[in-house]
Amino acid sequence: MTKLNWGMIGGGKGSQIGPAHRMGAQADGNFVMAAGALDVDAERGRAFADTLGIASDRAYANWQDMLEGERTREDRVDLVTVATPNATHFEITKAFLEAGFNVLCEKPMTMTVEEGEEIVRVAEASGKICAVNYCYSAYPMVREMRHMVATGQIGKVRTIVANFSHGHHGDAGDADNPRVRWRYDPAMAGVSGQFADCGIHALHMASFIAGDEVRTLSADFASTISSRELEDDAMVNFRMEGGTVGRLWTSSVAIGRQHGFDIQVFGETGGLRWASEQPNQVFYTPVGGRTQIMEKGEGGLSDEAQRLSRVAIAHPEGFPLAVANIYVDLAAKIRGEAHGDFPVAADGLRSMAAVHQAVASAKADGAWVDARPPMFR
Amino acid sequence: MTKLNWGMIGGGKGSQIGPAHRMGAQADGNFVMAAGALDVDAERGRAFADTLGIASDRAYANWQDMLEGERTREDRVDLVTVATPNATHFEITKAFLEAGFNVLCEKPMTMTVEEGEEIVRVAEASGKICAVNYCYSAYPMVREMRHMVATGQIGKVRTIVANFSHGHHGDAGDADNPRVRWRYDPAMAGVSGQFADCGIHALHMASFIAGDEVRTLSADFASTISSRELEDDAMVNFRMEGGTVGRLWTSSVAIGRQHGFDIQVFGETGGLRWASEQPNQVFYTPVGGRTQIMEKGEGGLSDEAQRLSRVAIAHPEGFPLAVANIYVDLAAKIRGEAHGDFPVAADGLRSMAAVHQAVASAKADGAWVDARPPMFR
Amino acid sequence: MTKLNWGMIGGGKGSQIGPAHRMGAQADGNFVMAAGALDVDAERGRAFADTLGIASDRAYANWQDMLEGERTREDRVDLVTVATPNATHFEITKAFLEAGFNVLCEKPMTMTVEEGEEIVRVAEASGKICAVNYCYSAYPMVREMRHMVATGQIGKVRTIVANFSHGHHGDAGDADNPRVRWRYDPAMAGVSGQFADCGIHALHMASFIAGDEVRTLSADFASTISSRELEDDAMVNFRMEGGTVGRLWTSSVAIGRQHGFDIQVFGETGGLRWASEQPNQVFYTPVGGRTQIMEKGEGGLSDEAQRLSRVAIAHPEGFPLAVANIYVDLAAKIRGEAHGDFPVAADGLRSMAAVHQAVASAKADGAWVDARPPMFR
Amino acid sequence: MTKLNWGMIGGGKGSQIGPAHRMGAQADGNFVMAAGALDVDAERGRAFADTLGIASDRAYANWQDMLEGERTREDRVDLVTVATPNATHFEITKAFLEAGFNVLCEKPMTMTVEEGEEIVRVAEASGKICAVNYCYSAYPMVREMRHMVATGQIGKVRTIVANFSHGHHGDAGDADNPRVRWRYDPAMAGVSGQFADCGIHALHMASFIAGDEVRTLSADFASTISSRELEDDAMVNFRMEGGTVGRLWTSSVAIGRQHGFDIQVFGETGGLRWASEQPNQVFYTPVGGRTQIMEKGEGGLSDEAQRLSRVAIAHPEGFPLAVANIYVDLAAKIRGEAHGDFPVAADGLRSMAAVHQAVASAKADGAWVDARPPMFR
Structure with missing residues (x-):
């Protein structure tokens, strides 16, 4: 080939x-x-x-x-x-x-x-x-969660709780460091700081796993380091088209969190939890039952999870291989071998609309706003 | 004696x-x-x-x-x-x-x-x-967090993130079970379901550790099981008197969470994390440094943490002994030996005001409201 | 009453x-x-x-x-x-x-x-x-493990791996501290240091859960702080009457371990893991299946685990309540209400024989010896 | 280039x-x-x-x-x-x-x-x-541990405890599966089963981190599934040239362990712990101090750890990139850019000697034997 x-x-x-x-x-x-x-x-x-x-x-x-x-x-x-x-x-x-x-x-x-x-x-x-490149969506166990939701294994999704927080911008003395400062400067970062930088990955993930889109949202933004024009800590409540309730917290002043991206998905008949720092496991709890630790590479996972897992069970695979999975699917699509399973322009647009609407909501004291781009309303 | x-x-x-x-x-x-x-x-x-x-x-x-x-x-x-x-x-x-x-x-x-x-x-x-009986505040390591904040060890508190979620009311088929149903019935539970039941512990904890009070809040309530009149999932954003930003999520349909009460406190120079299921540890991260695992009973803790720790380091102490610590301080106060370090009527009142105001905010699409009881405004 | x-x-x-x-x-x-x-x-x-x-x-x-x-x-x-x-x-x-x-x-x-x-x-x-007072055996989830083994839920037990290690005697500069020194002085501690102090709890636990007794053992002792006459680090391999293979490591110089008592029990059809620092959970894995997190207080546990659990699921109970469980069963026995489920003199004797025989084995370069007291051979 | x-x-x-x-x-x-x-x-x-x-x-x-x-x-x-x-x-x-x-x-x-x-x-x-290809030694945080030992950050090493256990060969009904059976058949696997397959990685790691070699050992082997000629569960005690005490447990019937390779290194002034399923962290405890969580990519790590870390702190890197690190150093050596930091033939030989000597010891009831190849005695 x-x-x-x-x-x-x-x-x-x-x-x-x-x-x-x-x-x-x-x-x-x-x-x-x-x-x-x-x-x-x-x-x-x-x-x-x-x-x-x-x-x-x-x-x-x-x-x-x-x-x-x-x-x-x-x-x-x-x-x-x-x-x-x-x-x-x-x-x-x-x-x-x-x-x-x-x-x-x-x-x-x-x-x-x-x-x-x-x-x-x-x-x-x-x-x-x-x-x-919403690459987190290409982790095998994230694909497995999407598959479980799509095949009804946790029932209709009631609530999604996603966090993407770290503390690497938590040092006020470092706020003038150019590598940090630009994130909070509208001239370079645009309308949003931490929500646009990290939170949006979590919002995309919520849609990706749920197989649903965000319809409305309400945001609370804060610049906890006062010299920052843009937010370094944000909370976004949202509702999806299918009624799912969403909560999303993102922060860059969460000292002690390193790469604190995790998501919990609660449905009628089960709950799921995944964290990007241990991306090879999913914690699955059927309603009324015990929490089960699902492992990348274990028998019985969906085809898409198996396909994107490269080494044996419990041999950890990390962030670069999640990015690699995006390229695997791009190659398959370019070669005409598969339809290609990766985020596309419509996803990028939805994210951008959500960022702008969250900013508008935050400025309006958390008023609920339509999160969708005009094109998709 | x-x-x-x-x-x-x-x-x-x-x-x-x-x-x-x-x-x-x-x-x-x-x-x-x-x-x-x-x-x-x-x-x-x-x-x-x-x-x-x-x-x-x-x-x-x-x-x-x-x-x-x-x-x-x-x-x-x-x-x-x-x-x-x-x-x-x-x-x-x-x-x-x-x-x-x-x-x-x-x-x-x-x-x-x-x-x-x-x-x-x-x-x-x-x-x-x-x-x-806000008994969680009597865990030795919770007292230690309060002490660390009070003595400036993490600087001014910027953000507090508290969760109190479980999934024990997540089974819709169980919603008519009288032991569950009353929580969501205004005739028995009052104006609020899950927030009044669990969330309020988390809100009290935020005030307790920060040594500050909640001034305003904005709430988003949902009844994810539609037969419920009161909320089973709630998000409350708040601001404290000193400006601290707060985020509080509570849910009773978070299938897989058992006793998911945890709190993170982020200050100018450090962050803290504590979870009620492992109450004998605190994770402390100084800004720019490594996360340190603090243990109940270790050398160098504050007097109040040492006083309330009863067995040697890493021998776990649990919920009943947190309640016991409330009684220890009640006994000391009754005997006139100490001033008594336990939540009092003013705390109970503040909680009740927060519950009622959160309900009002949720009904007003998350409008920011004064969280304080009239008596304390 | x-x-x-x-x-x-x-x-x-x-x-x-x-x-x-x-x-x-x-x-x-x-x-x-x-x-x-x-x-x-x-x-x-x-x-x-x-x-x-x-x-x-x-x-x-x-x-x-x-x-x-x-x-x-x-x-x-x-x-x-x-x-x-x-x-x-x-x-x-x-x-x-x-x-x-x-x-x-x-x-x-x-x-x-x-x-x-x-x-x-x-x-x-x-x-x-x-x-x-082998009190660890009175934790509800330890009783549950014993019950699971006794009722065949993990099949015949093949291997037990138990550790009881801490680092609190790891500071050589502290070796002359009287509170530490006596543990390693034959005049006060007898024939064994760390194995008699901590390891023996782990050995008792192995027998307790397996419902079997240790028949032979081979020991490797070390005084890693050379001023110590008795061992501060020991490994004991053993075989139980029913053929189960045992490995037991104990150390007091394991800097970073706090109360590192844990046990793993592997049978023909499943495995169990429990750790004393999180005593309210057991990790259970059926052969070919996923690891399940069992919680103290969950539905479906054995009567003896339920009876000894005092507060709701995931509300942690700790070491003092394990001791209390010994007293609960003593009270029941004294009152003639129950047969009394606690370790007795025969257990104390077996432990003492195991200590003396481990010392003998260690002195003989790890020769396999009979671990039983003469009375029970 | x-x-x-x-x-x-x-x-x-x-x-x-x-x-x-x-x-x-x-x-x-x-x-x-x-x-x-x-x-x-x-x-x-x-x-x-x-x-x-x-x-x-x-x-x-x-x-x-x-x-x-x-x-x-x-x-x-x-x-x-x-x-x-x-x-x-x-x-x-x-x-x-x-x-x-x-x-x-x-x-x-x-x-x-x-x-x-x-x-x-x-x-x-x-x-x-x-x-x-002892590739585990190429994880950045393993290199960091070696560096910490070499630069005296935990003092002279007293004890090393290494495990490499899994349960994937724990199903007796699967013992005739050709993909499993050959591991326990001397005709295909040689003199040792699980110790040669997995344990030897742990033994190499002990030497690698300690910067020392194994001098003597004593082994206890068991075939817990009786149809197996070679061992599926083994314990090896050892002593290094510098006097360090070693304990190594390896098993393939440890149902519930997935890729249970972890190592603890205890020195005079500190302890280290690393586990292959979370390879991006090391838990470090200075004597008398708190456990600190070290993260791949954090500031202040050694040059060799930084050089082999490819993405930002807390973005997980996994097994394939540990293998890749071996190739990075091979490329540098081939190009004459660096001396090349990877295990070589002498390491492969030492491992083979240790396997054969462990077999001999196990057959002699755990007698202590020289672990070194004749060439290096």
């Missing part, structure tokens, strides 16, 4: 998410890293590309050059990953889609709802893949 | 909280169970009193008889515990206070804010103890 | 185990603390007895006085607890049994196997209770 | 360890999978090689063909991974070393001590890399 060509924009040396994409794309041997515009500093980007084995003529100075360079090649990249600063995602993603490339865009897909709607239209018109 | 005489109203055979009070009062040898009106069924109450070693002339048919019988005895009970159905707490507590007895009342202290204010006034006028 | 009279020898102010016995005896209202010889310093003992509510004429100067004083009283104590230094257990226990008292003796029951055999004979001749 | 060429022998479709090697080699982009003899069934091996992107002329029918085919190519593979059935490791590893290839051999490196000594000699003579 021929390997697919892959390129990345952004994700240069020192990037936090770059390594996860490189491991994700290459771990299974589906993609070869063939091209890249890895850094705003063109020279640094080229030097880094060289260490990654990218041929020098495909180590581009910027995304525009890459678009031009790749567009006409016979061996043009089969997939472009966009891992640049948030404010540039829209422009780059749009341009590559319009030029006929498949795109995997880091979240957030766009900065505004209008841009999000445009990407949805452009993606549809292009016929190309526009995936968005 | 002479033992103190103790009596209980309610808490009869099969009662859930009765055993914890009996163990709590007797474990340390401070109190002798001398009198009781233990059951609405007078005969059953007397039979049970006999098995507990209560003399037959002090095994009363009802609380009125007990009040009359004890009032004039020289060896009258030094403390009366009120563990009857909720709607009777006010009347009984008031009557015993007015007759000059010390009272420990189970929560809720009253059903209305007005009653709560009256108890506060009566207690003050009587000069007697009116304690309320 | 009349309360039973209880007396204690030892367990004075500052004693580690004294409070657990007082709470254990009094928590359920079965016993009144009526007499005591609480301290080697007679005056201190009397002063302490007064604070506990013991009448002055029953606050004895020493155990001999107590024996004489109680022997002829009509309201003589129904049970005597012996919680003195180890080397005195034999003499006191024997004397009280011979005088017709029921005795609960702290472990070790004796210092030698010969003494142990004598206590067994004396107890039998007296017709009185001679209980030994 | 040019990519390195990599080939694998064994690890075909359905292999348990093959995927971990492919991910490990390719995740960081250091190696391209250029050649392979992946299956004993040549056709199946070639078909699988095709799906992995191996050119057809380098998809060999067997290892002999691969040796011949690669030997003379200019772009010959820079590294060969041997992941064939155990009994063939020796022959293949030796042949490739002698032909001048670098080799990464799966464990066990050989079946006998004599073969092991020969590999050590051949590797030395060849000047080539002969690595052995």
